[in-house]
Amino acid sequence: MWWYTCKRLLQGLVTVWFIATATFIGMHNVPGDPLSGERATNAAIRANLEARYGLDRPVTEQYFIYMGNMLRGDFGISYTQQNREVNDIIREHFPVSATLGILAVMFAALGGILWGALTALYRNRLPDYIIMFLVILGISVPSFVFAALGQLGLVNLNSLTGVSILPVAGWGTVSHMLLPAMVLGLGTMAYMTRLMRSSMLEVMSSDYIRTARAKGLSPTRIFTRHQLRNAVLPVITVLGPAIAAITTGGFVVELVFAIPGLGRYFVQAVQQLDYTVIMGTTVFYGAFLVFMVILVDLVYGWIDPRVRLQ
């Protein structure tokens, strides 16, 4: 187990190093100048700015300097916010994205299990058809449509009732999080519903359920102890990647609901060629994703020893 853990962690480190290197090379090969502004600057100012960001050195030297700093946990200073460190940006904005992401994942997982179980129980009956139709909608419609519709619905609801039921946009209290988290988790919830449905159906027709019935166990006990518990396993396994995907992929939802998450910086940095923020956010998100995947693998290995041997 220890050897397996170490091996996986080592692989993860190599992956993160590869992400950092690829991003660095790609970023420096994109045409455009991160120091340019609307107003042209003279040569002396440019030279000084280049010196401040180390752009006056050869790219290979910049690469080694950057990697050295990164190992010490220093991502440098942002180009657009010239007196703000990238570390501060991540520290201040990632918790926002993470909070939203956790809520969205919980929403998706709990909802997915519930709807999935329901559709399986009522297979080929009306509730099944209705829910599966909604599921297909949830998978195929992009999140910004739901975000805009949700927000508009809320505005109309608030003006109809005359009281502010939920805030339309912004961040700060849990009431601000509710709608964005639901919108963010919708796609994953739909996916998990399908997963839960098929796994539940498989369990329901398996031999041990028949045995349990033959033993004379009560239907309640069969459902909770045998069906639900077994059916939920595949759902748990996709949870890890889902957390990473939701936490890092909330850019659109953050934009529509004016949420100060890291996703906004992640996307805007690329548009503004903000080298240090591009590197910082990409490496951070990359490491986060890799870590989540390793975590799931480890839990898997712990549950199922066969995985370790392969």
Add this chain to the structure above:
Amino acid sequence: MKQEDPTAYTKAPGDRLTHAAGKQLAIYALAAVALLVAVMFVLNALAGLTSSAAGMSSMAVDVENNTITSYLREEPPQMDSMRASDAVSAIVMYHVMEGLLRFDADGELVGGVAERWEQDGTNVTFWLRDNARWSNGEPVTAHDFEFAWKHLLSPSVGSQYAFILYPILNAEKANNGEVSTDEVGVEAIDDFTLQVTLETPIAYFDQMVGYVTYLPVNEEFYHQTAGRYGADADQMIYNGPFMMTSWVHGASMQLVKNPYYWDADRIKLDGINFAHMTSDSNTLLNLFKDGQIAIADLTAEMLDEAMLRNWSLNQFMEGTVFYTEFNHRPERLTSNYNLRKALSLVHDSSELVNRVIKLPGYLPGESLFPNWIQGVEGPFREEYPVPNSPPDVELAREHLALALEELGLEELPPLVFLSSETPVARIQAEYYQEVFRRDLGIELLIDAQIFRQRLQKMTDGEFDLVGAGWGPDYNDPLTFADLFASWNLNNRGRYSNPALDAQVRIAQTSLDRKERLDAFGEIQRILLEDVVIMPDYERGYVYVTDPQVRGIVRHVFGSETDFTHAWIEPGE
């Protein structure tokens, strides 16, 4: 029992099972909701640690506390006046800081920290009022201005707007590192007298002093922040009508009335809450409808609804002029006059604005000098009118034939139109593509690039035509007029014409208003006659405000949206 068919299994004997399972699921759903609520409470506590939205009302107008809530288009990159170069930072800066001069409700320059000022040739003297205070209680002195101006000119700071101080003696040389900043012509004679020596006598220096870059900085405080000046609310001190009490990056900014401000009686609001930072126009409209922000800009599709709801609409010209610039480098086809003339003859800016862009508040472009510029007495564009030149396809084809002959070409290869990737820029590019193909049979390749890449390609000359724009820095036509001077680094099409350069020199150095405006008129004529650019549109906005808030001012110069003159008039 037929085990092979799970459907039958759940149906026939399983009705009891389904029933029981349904009950279980209901219990499960309740448990799930309870869990979610519990998690939300924990998250609420956590969110309280990462942000502090509490403290100020989130209502658009809070009559009780005399505060209003608004938004910022984006997170201000920084609040360091010496480095700031964007409009959003400027909006906040004009609320929390005050320079020697400020803009009043009509957009006119009046005394700010300076009580009076006087220009005598190259000597400008500012007499400061003795009751102006920083928010730590210390007086605002002439030394604060001297420090800020000299410091930002030092090459090590790398200020992008340092050029706006270049009229000052030795400023450009100091900025280039040729002389020490000690030799820059700014001197605090005593605490309340600031003596400025100019390079040459110019007529518009006071207009430049109104700009953000000329704001004062308290030297002692600046050095205490150790390079983080203007990075957070507690990393700066204020001398303006308001002071910033909180700045949650990317989320909100709160301003309260500054008790140390010398003219505090003038300020009627007790606080401004910039509660949101987003540029999404739908989100902003929804926030406005929900009564959470006091002002919002509208797009075309929102106008009908605004009419229906009987909102009071306002309009203002933001100041920026957009135009299509040609590449005048000799190796480019567009350096040929007849080709440029042919293209300009099928170009119709009123069709572009009224039938293609269709955004409220936009005006068809006719000149590099926008409509709002002032002339000798009346508006500049009335005194120096642009000749009416309607599209003429026949004439355009004649010019095209001439151009082909001069270039020695049978057929014109496709031209490259460099464009930004905003929705407006895209439809504009597609409009030209269609018009040029329809009327002249010229293929236009659209090269849509994000901001910095477009800038790079402009500087490198990798285009034939480029959609460009220019916003004014100070209230004098020169802010536009020197754009195509051969030495101007922003002249990215590399247009070079001694006749135009000569007129720019006159406009820069003359002190006679008539002579200067004649020069601007001549520059306008050259730009149009030589088809240096094709004017596209002037940008404006239509916006709604909360009926309870009065006196919101929006001007080209100073704060784009100015709440310092606003007050609340409680309705119903």
